[in-house]
Amino acid sequence: MAAAMKQNKVYEREELASGTDGVAQAVRLADVDVFAAYPIRPYTGVMDRLAKFIADGKFDAEYIIADGEHSQFEIGKHASSVGARAFVGSSGTGWLYAMEALATTATDRLPVVALVGNRALDDPGAFGVEHNDAMLVRDLGWLVVWVSTAQEALDTTLIAYRVAEDPSVFMPCAVAMDGGYLTHSEHIIRVPTKESVSKFLPRYNLGKRVMHPDNPVSIAPQINEDWCMEIRRQNWEAAKRAKEVIRKAYKEFNSVFGSNYTNPFFDEHMTSGAETIVIGMGTVSSAAKVAVNRLREKGEKVGYIKLRWFRPFPTEELRKALSRAKRVAVIDRDFAHGGPDDGGVLYNEVRSALFDAKNKPKVVDFIAGLGGREISIEDVMEVVSVTKKCKADERVHWVGLRERKTGGTHVSMKR
Amino acid sequence: MVSTQQAKKEFESAKLYTSVHNIDLEEFYSSGHRTCQGCESALVMRDFVKASGPRTVVTGATGCMYVANTSYMTTPWVVPWMHTQLGAGGASAIGMAAGLRALMRKGKIKDEKINVINFSGDLGGGDMGLGGISGALQTDYDLLVIIYDNESAANTDIQATNLTPYGAQTTFSPTGPARRIMHTKWKKNVAAMLAVGHPNCKYVATACATWPPMDYMNKVKKALSIGGPTLIHTLDPCPKGWDYHPRYSGELGQLAIKSGLFPLYEIIKGEVRYTYDARKQKRVPVREYLEKQGRFTHFIDEDYELFQSKVDEMWNDWEIPGVAPLRGILKLSQ
Numbered sequence: 001m002a003a004a005m006k007q008n009k010v011y012e013r014e015e016l017a018s019g020t021d022g023v024a025q026a027v028r029l030a031d032v033d034v035f036a037a038y039p040i041r042p043y044t045g046v047m048d049r050l051a052k053f054i055a056d057g058k059f060d061a062e063y064i065i066a067d068g069e070h071s072q073f074e075i076g077k078h079a080s081s082v083g084a085r086a087f088v089g090s091s092g093t094g095w096l097y098a099m100e101a102l103a104t105t106a107t108d109r110l111p112v113v114a115l116v117g118n119r120a121l122d123d124p125g126a127f128g129v130e131h132n133d134a135m136l137v138r139d140l141g142w143l144v145v146w147v148s149t150a151q152e153a154l155d156t157t158l159i160a161y162r163v164a165e166d167p168s169v170f171m172p173c174a175v176a177m178d179g180g181y182l183t184h185s186e187h188i189i190r191v192p193t194k195e196s197v198s199k200f201l202p203r204y205n206l207g208k209r210v211m212h213p214d215n216p217v218s219i220a221p222q223i224n225e226d227w228c229m230e231i232r233r234q235n236w237e238a239a240k241r242a243k244e245v246i247r248k249a250y251k252e253f254n255s256v257f258g259s260n261y262t263n264p265f266f267d268e269h270m271t272s273g274a275e276t277i278v279i280g281m282g283t284v285s286s287a288a289k290v291a292v293n294r295l296r297e298k299g300e301k302v303g304y305i306k307l308r309w310f311r312p313f314p315t316e317e318l319r320k321a322l323s324r325a326k327r328v329a330v331i332d333r334d335f336a337h338g339g340p341d342d343g344g345v346l347y348n349e350v351r352s353a354l355f356d357a358k359n360k361p362k363v364v365d366f367i368a369g370l371g372g373r374e375i376s377i378e379d380v381m382e383v384v385s386v387t388k389k390c391k392a393d394e395r396v397h398w399v400g401l402r403e404r405k406t407g408g409t410h411v412s413m414k415r
Numbered sequence: 416m417v418s419t420q421q422a423k424k425e426f427e428s429a430k431l432y433t434s435v436h437n438i439d440l441e442e443f444y445s446s447g448h449r450t451c452q453g454c455e456s457a458l459v460m461r462d463f464v465k466a467s468g469p470r471t472v473v474t475g476a477t478g479c480m481y482v483a484n485t486s487y488m489t490t491p492w493v494v495p496w497m498h499t500q501l502g503a504g505g506a507s508a509i510g511m512a513a514g515l516r517a518l519m520r521k522g523k524i525k526d527e528k529i530n531v532i533n534f535s536g537d538l539g540g541g542d543m544g545l546g547g548i549s550g551a552l553q554t555d556y557d558l559l560v561i562i563y564d565n566e567s568a569a570n571t572d573i574q575a576t577n578l579t580p581y582g583a584q585t586t587f588s589p590t591g592p593a594r595r596i597m598h599t600k601w602k603k604n605v606a607a608m609l610a611v612g613h614p615n616c617k618y619v620a621t622a623c624a625t626w627p628p629m630d631y632m633n634k635v636k637k638a639l640s641i642g643g644p645t646l647i648h649t650l651d652p653c654p655k656g657w658d659y660h661p662r663y664s665g666e667l668g669q670l671a672i673k674s675g676l677f678p679l680y681e682i683i684k685g686e687v688r689y690t691y692d693a694r695k696q697k698r699v700p701v702r703e704y705l706e707k708q709g710r711f712t713h714f715i716d717e718d719y720e721l722f723q724s725k726v727d728e729m730w731n732d733w734e735i736p737g738v739a740p741l742r743g744i745l746k747l748s749q
Contacts, residue, residue, distance in 0.1 A: 033517035034510070060521065064512035067550030071506035074499065074547070077509025078474065081497055083524070084517050086510075100500050211495045211511065213470045213529055218490035220498035227487055267501075397689070 019182035020045035026157030040094035043117025067320035073101035092119030106141030106302035128372010156273035265314035271303030280331035368399035436452025453661025479570035480538035502543035504535030505551030512556035537578035678737025
């Protein structure tokens with residue numbers, strides 16, 4: 001393996017890396033021009049690492065310590081507007097402090113890539129993972145992708161630049177990862193060579209919209225009711241086109257780096273012949289896959305889908321994959337208080353995708369792991385068991401909740 | 416990349432205007448905007464970009480100079496211009512300057528001097544975006560932030576900001592039988608505050624677009640040539656917001672300066688130079704400036720007297736009049 005890697009020079013080395021390290025390596029390899037930092041747990045490791053790269057002379061970029069997340073994300077947006085490849089990131093309420101800049105980065109169609117180290121939204125304070133921060137940009141014109149290993153974080157960040165900067169897309173991309181579980185856990189990753197990355201990732205070219213004296217354009221003037229519909233429509237079309245661009249990007253990624261991403265949008269684990277399919281995003285996949293393996297050993301027909309791309313949402317692909325099952329259990333590491341049927345965000349996205357399916361499985365929601373609480377192997381096994389047993393109108397279950405309250409049922413917590 | 420040294424040299428041999436007759440005729444802020452008759456903020460736009468020339472990129476924070484200036488497909492900007500959010504003026508300048516520096520260093524674009532300018536209004540620059548401008552003035556990027564101050568949120572209906580003068584009527588601070596004076600804040604001393612707190616910033620100035628002639632444009636030239644982050648705060652008479660006939664814009668600007676109400680200075684590497692020294696001139700009574708504006712029609716004698724006493728205090732008692740109020744507001748313990 002090592003010899004083969006050296007021979008074709010696709011990978012320069014292996015190293016022990018956390019999720020944020022994986023992203024930092026990708027940012028360095030992508031020759032990012034400008035990155036702006038502001039501290040908040042748990043995403044910050046990526047900026048610590050990048051700052052060290054700069055200090056060690058391993059990375060050439062403008063590095064700005066901003067005065068707040070709003071400025072941080074505006075710096076990224078405006079660096080992108082002059083044709084510089086930009087990187088930013090945040091977590092939880094920091095991500096929300098940048099919300100205005102997030103919205104306009106998308107409506108300005110600037111392909112900034114941002115890391116969201118998913119974190120609960122204070123108050124009360126919690127550093128742990130919840131997906132609501134990243135989900136808040138889901139309707140704004142951001143591409144949103146969840147990763148669940150450090151290697152996937154590295155790969156996906158490179159793919160994110162490739163897709164975001166594609167002239168038929170030009171949308172910013174949020175790479176989301178579970179705070180703590182991935183930002184701070186390590187495994188061995190393969191770090192590609194700069195040469196192979198440059199084969200995969202062309203130079204960023206904003207084309208006719210670049211802010212430069214040779215190209216005197218006015219960007220984001222007042223359009224009001226005259227043109228807003230048309231401009232929103234262009235953005236909508238770009239989001240639709242992004243799906244094909246993502247497909248192509250993974251195909252080329254596989255061919256350049258010898259990776260094995262079969263379906264860019266989600267991974268399927270033992271879904272063949274599965275009567276119950278569990279679906280979730282992020283690091284819950286580790287526990288879920290082990291739970292599925294154990295249940296399969298007992299002869300239960302269970303599978304797991306790890307959803308990667310949340311925006312664009314892989315509607316047809318998921319509809320096809322899920323409608324083969326009798327039951328679908330959605331693990332929501334998020335909340336949507338007062339939403340349809342009081343379910344979480346992912347639950348209602350999945351249900352909506354299945355609305356037109358010929359075979360409609362029963363879809364059950366499990367709100368789990370909020371604020372960074374662990375979702376264990378046993379929890380996922382229990383999820384499957386409840387999904388099989390529960391009545392049709394018992395739609396939403398809170399996993400591991402301490403007390404019973406009115407509304408919904410609860411999976412008991414044994415730990 | 417153009418080094419700071421080279422920029423310094425340019426400042427020494429500054430191609431400053433010495434006569435209105437040698438001001439460039441070419442316009443980089445031209446027709447297409449729909450600002451009001453007598454709008455001095457529009458002059459602030461026109462003049463800064465004339466002074467900076469075509470190798471310039473500009474961001475404009477939300478405000479009247481966004482909404483009134485740039486209707487889609489009728490832009491007045493001949494140089495590249497981009498909207499930025501209300502509180503993002505400083506950050507937008509950092510982003511552009513950082514991007515250009517990285518691209519030039521890496522050889523991705525031609526290495527040349529490109530002026531990076533943001534303009535923000537009193538609401539955007541003086542209030543919401545103050546932190547971001549502070550962040551910009553802490554960097555070592557060559558950039559200029561212009562706070563164009565027409566003393567209200569002039570695009571949203573004339574609402575009070577923290578740069579609106581004491582007592583002025585706005586839609587947020589109307590006058591009525593129960594509250595004659597609604598706006599009881601004294602104008603925030605933005606330029607001096609930013610000058611005092613930012614050791615990286617080599618140039619801070621106050622200015623008025625029309626008076627003294629060329630003063631503002633030359634300050635723009637100096638700010639852009641000295642290197643590093645710089646700031647100019649302009650006072651812009653606003654017929655709509657201040658309620659007067661548009662023909663008096665120029666006169667009101669002059670009166671604000673000659674009454675000593677708006678101190679005119681530049682701070683070059685920490686050295687304060689008055690560009691109109693109200694200490695050495697007989698100051699015009701502030702009342703002459705105030706009573707020409709509809710926003711102060713509810714004033715009675717005691718209001719005028721308060722105004723005059725504050726201005727007198729500024730020029731007579733402050734450690735550095737108009738800039739540092741160490742003897743006016745702050746006092747050193749004995």
